[in-house]
Amino acid sequence: MPPARMSSNACGLVYWHGISSTPNRSLQRWTRGSRARMTASTCSGALRSHTYFRPQCPERMDVMFGKLARMQLEKAANVSASATNGKSQTGRGLCEEEEINLFYRVGGKDAFVKSMSAESDPVGVLEQYKQGRKHLLRESLEAFEKVEDWDNIYSLCLQALSKEDEDGKPSFLAFDMRMWKLFVKAASLKADVEAAFTEAQEVLQKFVSVQATAAPMYKKNIGLAILELTFKSPPSLLPPTLDAGRPSYRVIQLYLFIQQNLLQRSTFDDIKEYMAELTFDEAKSFIENFSKITSGKDSDEQKQIVARVLEIKTRYFLTTCPYTQEYVAVTAEAEEPQLKCKFCSATAPRTCHSCLEGITSMALTAYQDLDKTPGNLKGLDKDPRVDLALVAATALLKLSGLRQRPSPAKLSPLNNVDVSRLLQAIVVLGSQISKTPNEIPIRLLLVQLYRLLGCASLAYQTWAPMEVKRTIQDSLSPLFFDRISSISPGLFQQGRSPLTEPLRSYYAGCLRNQSPVKIWDAFTAGSYTSILDMAEYSDQLRRSCTLIMTVVEERRATRANGGRLEGGIEQSPLLDDTSFVNAIDHGSFPNLESSYTAPLYDIIKFGPELSSERCRLALLSEQFLDAVTYKAPKDYKPTKANEAAAKDKAYLVETYSRLNETIATLLLNPSSTASKLTGPEHRYYTTINFLSGLLRTALETSKSDPVPTSSLSTTTTGIQACLDALRDDFASTPPQISPLPAGDVFYSLANPHTLSVFRDTALAIKHSTSFIISFNNEQQERDRSGKSNLHKEVLSAAKGLDDVATKALLEIKGRVEELKEALGLGGWLDRMAGWTFKEGGGLSKLIGEVVGEAEVEEWGSTVVESWREGVKGLGMVKME
Secondary structure, rough: OOOOOOOHHHHHHHHHHOOOOOOOOHHHHOOOOOOOOOOOHHHHHHHHHHHOOOOOOOHHHHHHHHHHHHHHHHHHHHHHHHHHHHHOOOOOOOOOHHHHHHEEEEEHHHHHHHHHHOOOOOHHHHHHOOOOOOOOHHHHHHEEEEEEOHHHHHHHHHHOOOOOOOOHHHHHOOOOHHHHHHHHHHHOOOHHHHHHHHHHHHHHHHHHHHHOOOOOOHHHHHHHHHHHHHHHHHHHHHOOOOOOOOOOOHHHHHHHHHHHHOOOOOHHHHHHHHOOOOOHHHHHHHHHHHHHHHHHOOOOOOHHHHHHHHHHHHHHHHOHHHHHEEEEEEOOOOOOOEEEEEOOOOOOOOOHHHHHHHHHHHHHHHHHHHHHHHHHOOOOOOOOOOOOHHHHHHHHHHOOOOOOOOOOOOOOOOOOOHHHHHHHHHHHHHHHHHHHHOOHHHHHHHHHHHHOOOOOOHHHHHHHHHHHOOOOOOOOOOOHHHHHHHHOOHHHOOOOOOOOOOHHHHHHHHOOOOOOOOHHHHHHHOOOHHHHHHHHHHHHHHHHHHHHHHHHHHHHHHHHOOOOOOOOOOOOOOHOOOOOOOOOOOOOOOOOOOOOOOOOHOEEEEEOOOOOOHHHHHHHHHHHHHHOOOOOOOOOOOHHHHHHHHHHHHHHHHHHHHHHOOOOOOOOOOOOHHHHHHHHHHHHHHHHHHHHHHHHHHOOEEOOOOOOOHHHHHHHHHHHHHHHHHHHHHHOOOOOOOOOOOOHHHHHHHHHHHHHHHHHHHHHHHHHHHHHHHHHHHHHHHOOOOOOOOOOHHHHHHHHHHHHHHHHHHHHHHHHHHHHHHHOOOOOHHHHHHHHHOOHHHHHHHHHEEEEEHHHHHHHHHHHHHHHHHHHHHHHHOOO
C-alpha cells in the first residue's frame, strides 16, 4: 500500500486559524484592509468605528474607536428622544429597528438602565416592546442577569407581562418560560417576597383566565408557569394539605400538567426539574399513584401506553435524586460509604442496584408487551419502545459501574466495569437502532459506546448515516473524531475516502477569507447586529478546539501510516496565548438524570473532552516532531556551510528551549491540566517535555564541556519512567476484567488508545535519539578535529534510550500479532455470548428474550469483525 499523504489543505487549516490568533479582536479583523464602500448613515459610521482596526494603528486605538462608536450612537439616540419632546436637534436619529438594536448592543447595560428611567423614549426598551419588538426585551434581561440586577429584571418582566392586547386580554408576546423563570427568580429575591409572589400570581391569573381559548403552545406555557410559581412560591402562599393521605398541592399540579400534556414528547423533560425539588414523601406519593391518576380512568390505549412509559422513566429519574437515599453507618472494612434506598431499603455505595434492576426489568417487560401489539402504536408522536430501550440501557450502564466511582482521569473508563452489563446495554441499543434507524440520540450513544469498546469501524458505520454537515460539524464532530487516530489509525489508510475530508472542507471554506462574504451583504441590508454576531462566531470558529483536533488527528494518522506531511506547525501566537473554544453540543443526547448526577454523555465519554490546554499541548508536540524529524532537501548546499550550521543550531536550541518551557508550564498548570488528559496522553506529553529538554542539553553541551550530570539524569530518568508507566498500562488488565475468559484479550481489544500512545511515545524517543546521533555525525564530518562533537555522555544516554524505545516497539508489535492470532481462532460468537450473558438467568435472560438470539449473534459478529479491522490497522502502522 502506498503511504498516505496529508493534504496541504489540512496543514493550511492552522495557517487560516493563525490569521486571527489575537484574542478578542474579531470585530477589528473583519474590516482590516477592506475597501468596501459603506453607506453614510449614522449606524454604518458607528459600526465602522466599532469594528475598524488597521495593523498600522498604534496599540489600544481600538478603545478609542469603541468610544467613538458609542458617542455616535448616543448622539443619534438623543436626536430621536428630543424629537419626541418637541426639541429640535440637528442630525439623524435612530429610525430602523436594527439601528436601535445596535445602539443597545454597543451601549450595553448602561443603555438598558437608562431606558428604564426614560418614559416615552421612542427608542426605549418598553416602547419598542409596545410596538411588538421583543428582541430588545430579551437582550435587556440578559444584560441585567449578567450583573444580577434583579430589581430591574422584576420591574421589566412585570411591565412586559402586564401588557394587554387591543381587546383587553393579556398579551402572549412576552409570555415564554425564559421570561417567566426570570420573573419568578427576581420575585424570590425581592425584600418583600410574599408581596412580590402575590403580584406574580395576579399576573399569571390573567393568563389562566384565557387559557381555554389560547393556542396549544400557550396553554402548555401557562401550565409550566403554574408549576414554576408553585414550586418557587413561599410555603405560606400554597394551600395546605389537610389530609395526610392525599397528595400535596405541588404533586397535584404535576399530575394536572401531565394529564394536559401526556401525549407530547417533551412532557418528561418539562417536569424533570420540578420532580427533583419534591420531598421524598411527595415523590413516593407521586410515583405510587402515577398510573391511577394520569390514565387510570382513561380507556384510550395509547394514553395508557404513554403513561406507563412516562412512569418508568420517572421511576428511573427518582433513583438519581439524592432525597431517595440516606447514608447509613458502615463498618471499618467497608470500601465506600453506604447509602440506603428509601424505596426498597437496600444498601449500595451508589445508586440502588435493586431499584435499577427492577426498573430495567419493568422497561423490558413493557417493551415485550408493546412488541405484541404494534397496532396500538400507530399515530403516536414517537415510538415508545425507543424510550423503554433508553431507560433499560441507561440503567444497565449504571449497573455496569461505568464511571460510577470517583477516579482520576489517568485510569481507563473500563477500569471498574462489569463487562456483562456494559455489553447488555450496547446490545439493547444496537437492537433498537436496527428498528428505528433515524433515532439520533441512540446513534450518538452507540458511537460513544463503540469507541469505548475499541470498535472504531463500527462506530463510524453508526456515525456516517447521521450525515453531520455544515455548521454542526464544529459542535458534533468531536463525538466521533476526537482521539480516533489512536483508537483506529487504520480508518485513515488509503482505499477509503479521507476520514476528515468533511471537516477539512468545512473549515477551508469558512476560514479562507479574513471576513465572511455575507458580512458585506449584512452591511448592505442594514442588518448591523448580525455583523457583530458573525464576527463573534467566526472568532470562536478560528479558535475552535475542533479545528485543532482535525489537524492533529490527521497529522498523527498520516505519520502512523507512514505518510508524508506537507507543511508544519510553525511558531505563532497560537501556541502562546490563544484560548481555544470547546463548542461540543450535547443537546442531542438523551438525559434521564436529575441535575444532581452526571449526565449520561459524561458517563460514556472515552476520556476528558477537548480543552484549550490539550489543544495547545497537541500543537506543541506536533511542532516538536516537525523539528526533530526535519531533513533538509538533498539539493540544499549553502555556500557558507559552517555559518549556516551555526544558525541552524542556534535556531534548534531556541526551539527546544521554548518547547520545553511552554510544555512544562502547561503540564504544571494549577487548573489541573492532568485532569483534561487521559493517563497515556499525560505520559506522552510529559515525555515530549523531557525529550525537548534532552535535546536542548545535547545541543548546548559540546565535547569539552563538563558532564551535565543533573539535567541529563533528570531527563533520561523521566523519559524511562514515562515509558515504564505506559508499558504497565499497556500490559496490565484491570482486576474487574482479568477473571473473564480471555479477559486480557478483551481489554487489549477495547483499549487500543494506550497501545497507540505507547507506540507514539517510543517513536518520539527514537526520533529524538536519531536526531542526536545524526547531528553528531554531521558535526564530525564538518569538523574533523572533533571539537564541535556532542558530549560522549549525551551520546551514551541517547543510545541507551534508543535501545529502550526499540524494545518497547518490539513489545507492541508482538502484542498486535498475539491479538491477530487470537481473533483468527474460532469460538468468538460463543465467547461474546459468554461475556454478555455470563449469569445466564434473571435479567440477562430477559434481555436475551427481548433482543432475540439471532440478533445477539449478529451483533456479536459485527463487534468481533470491527476488532479484526482495528487490529489489522494497528498491524500496518509504522513501528520504526
